[in-house]
Amino acid sequence: AAADDLAFHEFEEAANLLAETPDAATTSQSDKLTSQEHVAVVVGSGIGYGAEGEEEDDKTSLLQDEKPQPRFWTFDYYQSFFDVDTSQVLDRIKGSLLPHPGHNFVRHHLRNRPDLYGPFWICATLAFVLAVTGNLTLVLAQRRDPSIHYSPQFHKVTIAGITIYCYAWLVPLALWGFLRWRQGTRERMGLYTFLETVCVYGYSLFVFIPTVVLWLIPVQWLQWLFGALALALSAAGLVFTLWPVVREDTRLVAAALLSIVVLLHALLALGCKLYFFQPLPLDHVVPAPQAIPPSPNVLLPSSVQPMTTF
Amino acid sequence: AEAEDSPGEQEATSSKPLFAGLSDVSISQDIPIEGEITIPSGTRAQECDSSTLNESIRRTIMRDLKAVGRKFMHVLYPRKSNTLLRDWDLWGPLILCVSLALMLQKSSVEGKRDGGSPEFAEVFVIIWFGAVTITLNSKLLGGNISFFQSLCVLGYCVLPLNIAMLICRLLLLAGQGPINFMIRLFVVLVMFAWSVIASTAFLADCQPPNRKALAVYPVFLFYFVVSWMILTFTP
Numbered sequence: 001a002a003a004d005d006l007a008f009h010e011f012e013e014a015a016n017l018l019a020e021t022p023d024a025a026t027t028s029q030s031d032k033l034t035s036q037e038h039v040a041v042v043v044g045s046g047i048g049y050g051a052e053g054e055e056e057d058d059k060t061s062l063l064q065d066e067k068p069q070p071r072f073w074t075f076d077y078y079q080s081f082f083d084v085d086t087s088q089v090l091d092r093i094k095g096s097l098l099p100h101p102g103h104n105f106v107r108h109h110l111r112n113r114p115d116l117y118g119p120f121w122i123c124a125t126l127a128f129v130l131a132v133t134g135n136l137t138l139v140l141a142q143r144r145d146p147s148i149h150y151s152p153q154f155h156k157v158t159i160a161g162i163t164i165y166c167y168a169w170l171v172p173l174a175l176w177g178f179l180r181w182r183q184g185t186r187e188r189m190g191l192y193t194f195l196e197t198v199c200v201y202g203y204s205l206f207v208f209i210p211t212v213v214l215w216l217i218p219v220q221w222l223q224w225l226f227g228a229l230a231l232a233l234s235a236a237g238l239v240f241t242l243w244p245v246v247r248e249d250t251r252l253v254a255a256a257l258l259s260i261v262v263l264l265h266a267l268l269a270l271g272c273k274l275y276f277f278q279p280l281p282l283d284h285v286v287p288a289p290q291a292i293p294p295s296p297n298v299l300l301p302s303s304v305q306p307m308t309t310f
Numbered sequence: 311a312e313a314e315d316s317p318g319e320q321e322a323t324s325s326k327p328l329f330a331g332l333s334d335v336s337i338s339q340d341i342p343i344e345g346e347i348t349i350p351s352g353t354r355a356q357e358c359d360s361s362t363l364n365e366s367i368r369r370t371i372m373r374d375l376k377a378v379g380r381k382f383m384h385v386l387y388p389r390k391s392n393t394l395l396r397d398w399d400l401w402g403p404l405i406l407c408v409s410l411a412l413m414l415q416k417s418s419v420e421g422k423r424d425g426g427s428p429e430f431a432e433v434f435v436i437i438w439f440g441a442v443t444i445t446l447n448s449k450l451l452g453g454n455i456s457f458f459q460s461l462c463v464l465g466y467c468v469l470p471l472n473i474a475m476l477i478c479r480l481l482l483l484a485g486q487g488p489i490n491f492m493i494r495l496f497v498v499l500v501m502f503a504w505s506v507i508a509s510t511a512f513l514a515d516c517q518p519p520n521r522k523a524l525a526v527y528p529v530f531l532f533y534f535v536v537s538w539m540i541l542t543f544t545p
Contacts, residue, residue: 075449082450086523117451117524125531132538152542154428157535 081116081195089118096203099237105203106196106241114195119202123168126205127161129212134160134276140218156276167268168205172197175242175261182249190245200241204234208269215277223277231269235262378402385469388508395459395512403465406472407437410536413475414543428539436539440532441465448517448525455516464529467509468536474501475540482545494541502537506530 070076095109134156142150176194183191192200211230215223239258246254362370378401411433428436445460453460478494509529517525 079450079452082447082452084524085520087520089524117447121447121528121531124528128531128535132535135542151544152428152539154432154539 081114083113084115084117089115092118092199092203093206096206096237097233099233099240101240104241104244105200105237106192110196110199114193114199116195116198118206119168119198122202122206122209123164124161126209126212127164128157129209130160130164130272130276131156133212133216136216137218137277140216144218160272160276163268163271164205167264168201169198171261171264172201175257178257179245182253186249190248192245200238204237204265207234208272212272212276215273223273227269227273231266235265238262238265374399374401378405381466382469385466385508388511395455395463398456398459398462400458400462400465403441403462403468406465406468407434410437410468410472410475413472413479414539416545433539436535437465437468440535444528444532447528448513451521451525452518453513453516453525455513460513463509463512464532467505467512467533470501470504470508471498471533471536471540474498474537475543478540478543479545482543486544498537498541502533505533505537509533 070080092105092109092115095103095105099105131153135153138148138150138153142148172194176192176197179191207230211226214226217223238261242258242261246257249257377397377399381399381402411430414428414433415430441461441464444464445457448455448460449457474497477497481490481494481497484490506526506529510526513529514522514526
């Protein structure tokens with residue numbers, strides 16, 4: 001009877017532990033079946049539980065190693081990429097909005113559990129918001145100057161979607177491949193997984209969503225100011241996250257890699273600004289993001305353009 | 311199939327006079343006879359209600375139309391009921407999607423050459439692809455709703471936006487202007503809120519409580535894009 005009491009007590013304690021750390025017990029359907037084993041693992045490894053942070057991190061990874069990884073053609077495999085809660089997503093967005101040095105986005109917010117929910121829906125939102133605000137800019141321009149002929153430009157949705165998704169997936173792929181190659185030459189380099197890289201890029205694009213909405217204000221210098229601010233925030237987050245990885249490499253490669261990352265980010269922002277927010281009818285505008293300095297200024301002849309030489 | 315449809319009703323009808331036709335049918339004793347196979351082909355009046363083989367085509371179509379209409383009413387007056395979830399169909403979504411895409415067509419040749427407004431195929435693809443994406447998203451988040459149930463709900467909840475589109479087309483007949491635009495904006499906003507609330511009432515309960523917002527946000531985005539297409543439409 002004493003042994004039974006002990007076992008029951010142990011299980012209760014484990015249940016309390018589970019209640020305290022909802023993150024540790026994943027909530028998908030298939031895991032509920034195997035939660036018994038998880039409980040045993042938690043009791044065995046986490047008796048001295050009480051602190052959060054690194055310890056919890058270890059435990060989570062331990063639990064994830066425990067269960068068999070589903071095959072990639074099953075639905076469960078993809079379910080593991082969407083295993084996030086609302087509070088986690090909000091926390092990650094907040095982390096991407098407020099970067100500061102030494103604060104690694106992957107280590108502090110992803111914690112070995114990158115999700116695809118954030119990157120996917122942030123990209124979708126950004127694409128649609130870009131298209132909608134791009135159209136609204138034309139409507140506002142028409143309000144000021146009736147000679148402009150406005151018709152809804154639906155193709156902007158397609159262009160924005162293709163651009164954003166290509167950027168948010170192909171650039172992380174290239175970056176990850178490059179880092180893997182560098183890791184082959186130098187032993188001590190750490191590495192992020194491909195999903196973590198995608199996640200970092202996806203969340204770093206979030207800051208552009210409010211920025212794009214703010215670009216509706218038809219004041220040129222204010223638009224450029226908001227754009228520069230958003231770009232600085234987003235690129236800083238990327239650099240702070242990538243720095244611990246590339247630090248081990250040679251100085252030249254590290255500097256080149258980080259500057260290319262920042263440059264691509266700036267090109268994306270600049271391209272969006274110049275293509276979607278050109279207050280002119282399309283007949284007269286050749287959308288060329290490279291041709292920056294001679295910005296057609298027919299509509300706003302008196303406005304100041306301090307940052308066109310960006 | 312007939313026997314499975316309404317066993318309760320057949321039990322009620324298998325009273326005395328129904329066995330009249332059975333008297334000359336010989337069945338060997340060792341075959342176990344279930345109660346449900348005893349309905350002979352002789353019962354006419356009652357059978358018209360339960361059989362789909364013998365009824366007229368008009369009656370079949372009317373019954374399906376009535377089911378679709380009942381679901382429309384559920385969307386327009388969303389309350390806690392799972393009729394929309396239990397017997398799903400894709401007729402309503404198809405009708406709504408096609409009518410919305412047709413109404414979004416430009417009538418003039420000049421408008422078509424402009425290439426601005428969404429084509430029929432684009433509207434069609436956005437609605438179906440969007441609904442499939444949202445459904446996959448909610449399934450991946452761990453929702454316990456079947457694929458077609460979710461598609462059905464999302465498709466039926468486009469109905470308020472269809473009404474908004476109809477009103478907008480009527481308003482646009484009166485000509486364009488700022489006041490006209492304000493009225494259209496108001497109508498579209500109200501119908502957009504209606505769509506989101508209706509679909510949320512059906513879909514949100516299928517998610518774990520700490521993930522409801524994650525599942526509802528894509529629905530919001532989806533209806534937002536559809537309402538934007540409606541609002542910016544000019545004939």
